[in-house]
Amino acid sequence: ILNVEQSPQSLHVQEGDSTNFTCSFPSSNFYALHWYRWETAKSPEALFVMTLNGDEKKKGRISATLNTKEGYSYLYIKGSQPEDSATYLCALINSGYALNFGKGTSLLVTP
Amino acid sequence: NAGVTQTPKFRILKIGQSMTLQCAQDMNHNYMYWYRQDPGMGLKLIYYSVGAGITDKGEVPNGYNVSRSTTEDFPLRLELAAPSQTSVYFCASSTLYNEQFFGPGTRLTVL
Numbered sequence: 413i414l415n416v417e418q419s420p421q422s423l424h425v426q427e428g429d430s431t432n433f434t435c436s437f438p439s440s441n442f443y444a445l446h447w448y449r450w451e452t453a454k455s456p457e458a459l460f461v462m463t464l465n466g467d468e469k470k471k472g473r474i475s476a477t478l479n480t481k482e483g484y485s486y487l488y489i490k491g492s493q494p495e496d497s498a499t500y501l502c503a504l505i506n507s508g509y510a511l512n513f514g515k516g517t518s519l520l521v522t523p
Numbered sequence: 524n525a526g527v528t529q530t531p532k533f534r535i536l537k538i539g540q541s542m543t544l545q546c547a548q549d550m551n552h553n554y555m556y557w558y559r560q561d562p563g564m565g566l567k568l569i570y571y572s573v574g575a576g577i578t579d580k581g582e583v584p585n586g587y588n589v590s591r592s593t594t595e596d597f598p599l600r601l602e603l604a605a606p607s608q609t610s611v612y613f614c615a616s617s618t619l620y621n622e623q624f625f626g627p628g629t630r631l632t633v634l
Contacts, residue, residue: 448623514565
């Protein structure tokens with residue numbers, strides 16, 4: 413089982429602030445890194461799937477980068493809005509076919 | 524497309540009872556997964572399947588069984604319910620290494 417660490421555990425920002433979270437992992441030997449957005453009382457929804465060192469993905473105000481050599485991925489949210497409030501999960505697939513999830517970063521954006 | 528569907532949405536069991544959580548997907552995905560969500564612990568993989576007739580254990584398989592007779596269906600069986608199995612259960616499906624699509628979840632309480 414690959415140990416996936418996410419930081420911070422929780423974050424509280426004001427509307428309009430930009431923010432970022434970190435996903436750390438010990439090995440560059442994996443097939444893909446996933447980011448998911450998980451709103452309360454809903455199901456996780458995929459944001460990005462990243463596979464290559466240097467990958468950068470963007471969806472609206474949210475973007476992510478991947479550095480496999482140093483073992484981290486960043487998720488950025490530009491100009492946070494209250495609707496961005498959710499838990500953001502990072503997960504990796506190394507051997508086998510299953511995702512190893514981190515515990516997530518809980519983001520609260522207040523007006 | 525309905526995506527991934529799960530039934531029931533809620534269930535209360537008595538200790539020692541058994542039940543089957545149903546999961547179905549209509550996206551022709553080979554890979555299917557069962558997770559449980561425990562507070563502060565994120566998502567833990569119970570079992571997964573890489574195709575009809577093929578299943579494998581995840582991180583927390585004890586107390587559960589699965590079968591995969593068709594590509595579409597992946598039921599999870601609890602044989603002797605215990606309070607430790609109180610959780611929210613999510614089923615998911617995907618193609619190889621790609622984003623997972625999650626069902627709406629089943630909230631199970633064992634008393």
